[in-house]
Amino acid sequence: xxxxxxxxxxxxxxxxxxxxxxxxxxxxxxxxxxxxxxxxxxxxxxxxxxxxxxxxxxxxxxxxxxxxxxxxxxxxxxxxxxxxxxxxxxxxxxxxxxxxxxxxxxxxxxxxxxxxxxxxxxxxxxxxxxxxxxxxxxxxxxxxxxxxxxxxxxxxxxxxxxxxxxxxxxxxxxxxxxxxxxxxxxxxxxxxxxxxxxxxxxxxxxxxxxxxxxxxxxxxxxxxxxxxxxxxxxxxxxxxxxxxxxxxxxxxxxxxxxxxxxxxxxxxxxxxxxxxxxxxxxxxxxxxxxxxxxxxxxxxxxxxxxxxxxxxxxxxxxxxxxxxxxxxxxxxxxxxxxxxxxxxxxxxxxxxxxxxxxxxxxxxxxxxxxxxxxxxxxxxxxxxxxxxxxxxxxxxxxxxxxxxxxxxxxxxxxxxxxxxxxxxxxxxxxxxxxxxxxxxxxxxxxxxxxxxxxxxxxxxxxxxxxxxxxxxxxxxxxxxxxxxxxxxxxxxxx
Amino acid sequence: xxxxxxxxxxxxxxxxxxxxxxxxxxxxxxxxxxxxxxxxxxxxxxxxxxxxxxxxxxxxxxxxxxxxxxxxxxxxxxxxxxxxxxxxxxxxxxxxxxxxxxxxxxxxxxxxxxxxxxxxxxxxxxxxxxxxxxxxxxxxxxxxxxxxxxxxxxxxxxxxxxxxxxxxxxxxxxxxxxxxxxxxxxxxxxxxxxxxxxxxxxxxxxxxxxxxxxxxxxxxxxxxxxxxxxxxxxxxxxxxxxxxxxxxxxxxxxxxxxxxxxxxxxxxxxxxxxxxxxxxxxxxxxxxxxxxx
Amino acid sequence: xxxxxxxxxxxxxxxxxxxxxxxxxxxxxxxxxxxxxxxxxxxxxxxxxxxxxxxxxxxxxxxxxxxxxxxxxxxxxxxxxxxxxxxxxxxxxxxxxxxxxxxxxxxxxxxxxxxxxxxxxxxxxxxxxxxxxxx
Numbered sequence: 001x002x003x004x005x006x007x008x009x010x011x012x013x014x015x016x017x018x019x020x021x022x023x024x025x026x027x028x029x030x031x032x033x034x035x036x037x038x039x040x041x042x043x044x045x046x047x048x049x050x051x052x053x054x055x056x057x058x059x060x061x062x063x064x065x066x067x068x069x070x071x072x073x074x075x076x077x078x079x080x081x082x083x084x085x086x087x088x089x090x091x092x093x094x095x096x097x098x099x100x101x102x103x104x105x106x107x108x109x110x111x112x113x114x115x116x117x118x119x120x121x122x123x124x125x126x127x128x129x130x131x132x133x134x135x136x137x138x139x140x141x142x143x144x145x146x147x148x149x150x151x152x153x154x155x156x157x158x159x160x161x162x163x164x165x166x167x168x169x170x171x172x173x174x175x176x177x178x179x180x181x182x183x184x185x186x187x188x189x190x191x192x193x194x195x196x197x198x199x200x201x202x203x204x205x206x207x208x209x210x211x212x213x214x215x216x217x218x219x220x221x222x223x224x225x226x227x228x229x230x231x232x233x234x235x236x237x238x239x240x241x242x243x244x245x246x247x248x249x250x251x252x253x254x255x256x257x258x259x260x261x262x263x264x265x266x267x268x269x270x271x272x273x274x275x276x277x278x279x280x281x282x283x284x285x286x287x288x289x290x291x292x293x294x295x296x297x298x299x300x301x302x303x304x305x306x307x308x309x310x311x312x313x314x315x316x317x318x319x320x321x322x323x324x325x326x327x328x329x330x331x332x333x334x335x336x337x338x339x340x341x342x343x344x345x346x347x348x349x350x351x352x353x354x355x356x357x358x359x360x361x362x363x364x365x366x367x368x369x370x371x372x373x374x375x376x377x378x379x380x381x382x383x384x385x386x387x388x389x390x391x392x393x394x395x396x397x398x399x400x401x402x403x404x405x406x407x408x409x410x411x412x413x414x415x416x417x418x419x420x421x422x423x424x425x426x427x428x429x430x431x432x433x434x435x436x437x438x439x440x441x442x443x444x445x446x447x448x449x450x451x452x453x454x455x456x457x458x459x460x461x462x463x464x465x466x467x468x469x470x471x472x473x474x475x476x477x478x479x480x481x482x483x484x485x486x487x488x489x490x491x492x493x494x
Numbered sequence: 495x496x497x498x499x500x501x502x503x504x505x506x507x508x509x510x511x512x513x514x515x516x517x518x519x520x521x522x523x524x525x526x527x528x529x530x531x532x533x534x535x536x537x538x539x540x541x542x543x544x545x546x547x548x549x550x551x552x553x554x555x556x557x558x559x560x561x562x563x564x565x566x567x568x569x570x571x572x573x574x575x576x577x578x579x580x581x582x583x584x585x586x587x588x589x590x591x592x593x594x595x596x597x598x599x600x601x602x603x604x605x606x607x608x609x610x611x612x613x614x615x616x617x618x619x620x621x622x623x624x625x626x627x628x629x630x631x632x633x634x635x636x637x638x639x640x641x642x643x644x645x646x647x648x649x650x651x652x653x654x655x656x657x658x659x660x661x662x663x664x665x666x667x668x669x670x671x672x673x674x675x676x677x678x679x680x681x682x683x684x685x686x687x688x689x690x691x692x693x694x695x696x697x698x699x700x701x702x703x704x705x706x707x708x709x710x711x712x713x714x715x716x717x718x719x720x721x722x723x724x725x726x727x728x729x730x731x732x733x734x735x736x737x738x739x740x741x742x743x744x745x746x747x748x749x750x751x752x753x754x755x756x757x758x759x760x761x762x763x764x765x766x767x768x769x770x771x772x773x774x775x776x777x778x779x780x781x782x783x784x785x786x787x
Numbered sequence: 788x789x790x791x792x793x794x795x796x797x798x799x800x801x802x803x804x805x806x807x808x809x810x811x812x813x814x815x816x817x818x819x820x821x822x823x824x825x826x827x828x829x830x831x832x833x834x835x836x837x838x839x840x841x842x843x844x845x846x847x848x849x850x851x852x853x854x855x856x857x858x859x860x861x862x863x864x865x866x867x868x869x870x871x872x873x874x875x876x877x878x879x880x881x882x883x884x885x886x887x888x889x890x891x892x893x894x895x896x897x898x899x900x901x902x903x904x905x906x907x908x909x910x911x912x913x914x915x916x917x918x919x920x921x922x
Contacts, residue, residue: 001737009740016620017727020720023627063613065733065742069585072613113631113716120624127617135864139617142871143624149878150628158889162898165882169811169820172875176828179868183831184567186861187838190584204580212567364909516836516862516869520829523873528825531873535818535880538887553813561805568797581838586858593859602859603866611863618867625874632881684870776877783884 004052007045008061008074008130011084014042015091016123022116028103031112035119036095042126043088050081056484060132068132069193075132079336079485083129083259086343090251091122093460097351098244100454104358105242106154114154118245120147125256134182134268135192137260138175141224144256145171148249152241163236170233174223177216184213197268205273214278217264225257227321228291231314238310243354246306250313251347255339258320265324266332266489275327284325289419291318296426300433305363306353308430309346312389315423316342322416323404331407333479333486338400340478341471345388345397348464352381355453355461368434370443375452379438381461386431388468391424395472399479518685527688527773530695534780597758598751604682608758612741616726619765623723626716626772633779635712658700665693673766674759683762687769695777707778715775722768726761796837803830815895817886821879828872835861835868 018038022031053059053076061074076084098118106114124144128137149171153164186192188209189200204210219230226234234254238246265274275281292315299311316338323335355378356371357363372379388397401420408416452458471478589606597605607615673686698706729741736745743757744750807830810823838861887893890901 001734001739006734006740013727013730013740017724019620019627020623020723020727023716023720026716062739063741064609064611065739065744066610070588070610072611110631110634113627117624117627117631120620120627123620133614135611135867136614136617139614139621139867139871142874143617143620146621146624146628146874146878149882150624150631153632153882153885159902161882161886161889162902165817165879165886168875168879168882169824172824172828173808173811175871176831179831180564180834183835183838187581190580190582190586192585200580200584208569209567212563215563216567516832516865519866519869520832523869527873528876531877531880532818532822535821535883538884550813553809556812557805557809560808561801564801564804565798568794568801581861582858586860589859590856602856603862606859606863607866614863614867618870621871621874625877628878629881632878632885684866779881780884 004048005061007049007052008059008076009063011042011045011049011088012123012127012130014038014045015119015126019116019119019123022112022119026112028108028111031115032095032099032102035098035115036092038119039088039091039095039122042122043085043092046081046084046088046126049076050085052076053078053081054481069191069196072136073132073193073195074130075195076130077485078481078488079259079262080129082336082481082485083256083339084126086255086340087122087125087129087252090248090343090347093347093463094244094248094251094351097247097354097457097460099456101244101354101358101457102242105156105244110154114151117147117150118248120144121151121248121253125252128256129259132194133192134185134194134197138179138182141175141178141260144253145175145224148245148253151245152237152249154245155240155242157240159236160240163233163240167233167237170223170230174220174230177220177223179220181213181215181217181220184209184216188213194263194268198270201269201273205269205277211278214269214274218261218280221257221261221264224254225261225321226254226314226317228287228294228314228318231291231295231317234314235307235310238313238350239304239307243350243357246310247347247350247354250310250350251343254313254317255343258317258335258339262324262332262336262489271327271490275325281325281327284321285416288318288321288325289416291315291321292423293318293419293426296423296430300426300430302430303364303366305365305368305434306350308434309349309353312427312430313342313346315427316346316389319400319404319420319423322420323407326407326411326413327490328407328410329483329487329490330403330410331486332490333483334400334403334407336482336485337403337478340482341388341396341400341468344464344467344471345385345395348381348385348461348468349389351457351461351464352378352385355457358457359450359453365433365437368437369441370438372435372439374443374450377458378453378461381458381465382438383431383435384465385468386427386434388472390427390431393472394469396468396478397472399472399475403479523684523688531776531780534777538780538783596751596754598755599758604758604762607682608761609743609754612757612761615761615765616730616741619723619726619768622768622772623719626719626768626775629776629779630716633783635715635775635778635782654700658696662693662697665696666690669693673762683765684769686762687766688773690766690770691773691777694774698777698781710774712775712778715771715778718771719768719775722764722766722771725764725767727764729757729760729764797834800830800834800837803833806830817883817893817895818880821876821883824879825872825876828868828875832865832868832872835865 015038018034022034025031025034049059056078058075058077062068063072063074065071102111102114121144124140124147127140127143131137131140149164149168152167153161182192185197185201188204188207189197191197191200201210223230238250241249265280295311295314295318299308299315302308302311320335320338323331323338325331353363356367356375359375360367384395388395391397391401401424405417405420408414408420589602589610593602593605594600597609599605669686669690672689673683694706694710733742733745734740738745744753746756747753804827807823807826811820811827814820814823883893886898890898892898
């Protein structure tokens with residue numbers, strides 16, 4: 001086997017093994033550098049993987065040399081490669097941004113350990129995406145989650161501690177539910193390998209055990225997804241965590257949960273079972289829509305801007321769930337597409353907020369007064385990513401919404417299309433509040449002078465903003481990959 | 495305390511269900527480590543709780559629905575102990591029938607744990623490392639008041655000291671035995687790491703943390719934890735350089751079975767090192783923390 | 788639904804799970820929540836091991852003269868899960884200790900009260916002086 005053959009495992013190993021390296025070195029700048037290099041190399045590996053699978057083939061890697069289902073398998077298909085690209089890409093950009101942000105927000109003697117933990121969040125997430133074994137998902141989910149609790153708690157505000165704790169409790173319940181679900185499936189099939197499960201489940205899918213397993217799995221994954229009403233941990237966790245952490249998690253963690261949902265619901269259980277025999281399509285449709293509307297509404301009334309956009313994220317996840325509930329290539333494709341686009345827009349947004357926090361120290365609505373003139377580049381970035389979130393052409397956000405609405409209209413569900421548009425309208429309101437304060441309010445008399453954010457922050461922010469426009473105009477890659485992945489999931493399953 | 499007793503009972507139940515390795519681990523980890531953790535936590539917080547203000551109805555409903563769903567799920571399940579259940583028919587037979595030959599050891603659980611599903615165990619080692627890292631980030635290891643040499647937390651107890659001095663080498667030796675013998679009997683890296691750490695905890699309790707910290711300085715611990723993970727990963731990387739998949743042990747020796755055996759031994763060592771250092775580090779972090787008013 | 792005796796073991800595990808789960812969501816004391824979480828997780832382990840048992844089988848260590856073995860796979864999974872459970876408890880506890888130091892209490896109600904008061908104080912302060920950059 002040569003290097004290209006090992007790429008699936010290298011994507012995970014690079015951040016995973018760099019974490020203990022950070023601990024051994026234990027110096028802040030070195031820790032940051034290790035994290036940076038590991039992320040970039042991992043990104044390079046996932047680009048190479050994307051190239052390898054774009055022809056439509058699936059890569060299978062046998063860990064330990066044992067063939068599945070006796071050994072653990074890494075399976076990289078189009079969907080997995082796509083999500084890997086997103087996660088590693090975001091990690092690379094956030095690490096660049098993190099250089100100043102982390103120094104500002106985390107005590108110096110903890111910085112190396114902080115980067116080690118951040119690398120573990122990253123490694124856990126890519127481990128979840130790359131694997132083809134259900135129990136392996138659980139293990140790496142816990143790696144990522146435990147590390148997340150740690151990094152979230154490092155926020156400056158003491159409320160970060162409780163936020164991390166609440167996330168720990170809810171996250172562990174979710175993980176335990178997933179474990180129960182896997183246990184039920186194992187009881188009925190005797191295997192843990194995803195492909196094997198997909199092959200063996202149809203003959204036992206009519207049993208109560210499998211149905212119960214399905215229920216527990218979806219609830220457990222739903223907790224990690226922040227699906228309404230299991231989203232309660234998210235707003236606080238995003239609001240009080242260090243800026244780099246919020247940006248990274250917002251762009252990746254819940255998306256990976258969406259990926260897991262897609263894998264289990266569409267590939268392992270099959271669309272016929274999940275969305276046909278079991279009422280999941282209705283549940284996702286209802287909960288997704290409620291999530292969109294309620295979260296967007298709550299966002300309008302927030303003072304803390306980070307919290308505002310955290311609720312916005314819950315709404316965006318609602319859109320993704322809605323897409324899955326449509327059970328069509330257009331619908332599921334829209335979801336996968338939005339996984340990509342949302343990472344771009346929320347990544348840019350939270351990084352920009354982090355830049356504001358860096359210069360000003362806080363991010364309540366009042367702090368934004370007159371910021372449009374004082375930090376023009378940062379504010380412009382926020383405006384543009386806000387536009388993408390609302391879904392204004394020619395941004396990427398518009399493309400996702402477009403396909404989602406298309407999916408609903410294809411099935412004659414035009415009331416849903418209306419609700420989607422109402423969601424966009426609500427987003428317009430809260431983004432406008434921010435814009436109004438930033439550009440039309442005057443700077444307070446006793447406000448301290450602020451400079452624009454440093455280049456190391458602006459560059460990743462604007463790369464993402466530019467990506468929002470690029471992928472809003474040239475949609476071949478994103479839309480094409482998403483639709484192909486969707487039809488593979490729907491065609492192969494059930 | 496109740497939780498500790500519960501853990502012991504669980505361990506006994508596991509023994510009865512033929513799960514010897516699990517029983518061992520549950521006893522060491524569950525009854526031992528978790529109880530110590532919770533007691534330390536209680537020491538640092540208030541001992542008595544207040545009555546919760548919110549109602550009990552919603553939680554009861556949620557629990558009721560969940561429990562009902564679980565029972566519903568078991569209704570079509572294969573009966574307890576049924577040898578024809580799918581769980582025993584498909585993947586498991588190979589582990590039982592060929593595991594000992596392919597991996598070269600009679601303990602099938604270790605074979606599956608360290609070889610067939612060795613990557614999961616690698617992940618698990620990383621989980622322990624992550625927990626230790628998290629505790630280091632949150633608490634750090636301080637110079638507690640009991641850290642000065644010569645002062646024991648429980649005062650000067652000559653009988654305890656003599657007994658502890660006598661027991662300690664046996665405890666550590668037993669830990670090493672468990673570590674090495676895990677491929678034949680019940681045991682392996684996790685249990686060994688915990689027992690080894692327990693030896694030091696005993697030393698710290700009886701002789702004073704200051705002495706314990708001189709023997710194993712806290713600064714070493716996080717490096718040791720990192721080292722354990724790197725040992726495990728390193729074995730896997732050697733396989734990569736040998737032209738095989740990550741963690742394929744067959745490249746490690748002249749014939750595949752010996753390679754498997756060697757690989758298992760090495761990765762278990764990595765596990766043991768990490769478990770030991772993390773457990774001890776967490777103990778230092780919690781015990782050294784000053785109780786705040 | 789044949790043979791309730793054959794399912795009894797599972798149901799006992801379920802009962803324990805629900806006891807733990809209830810403690811997690813109903814209790815206000817953070818440490819009790821952690822204990823409940825541990826109880827919940829441990830009973831899931833009992834469930835898995837019960838699945839692995841084969842009647843008349845023995846511990847899965849190859850020995851002379853024994854032909855029937857219990858399934859080693861659930862054992863492996865649970866070993867991992869036990870470790871994950873302890874890791875979670877340890878991290879949870881570290882958080883609780885920090886919360887105690889920051890708030891002076893580990894009761895959910897007290898913490899929520901303290902946070903709400905702080906928020907109110909902040910809004911009052913902001914209403915008085917617009918454009919203030921303070922938290």
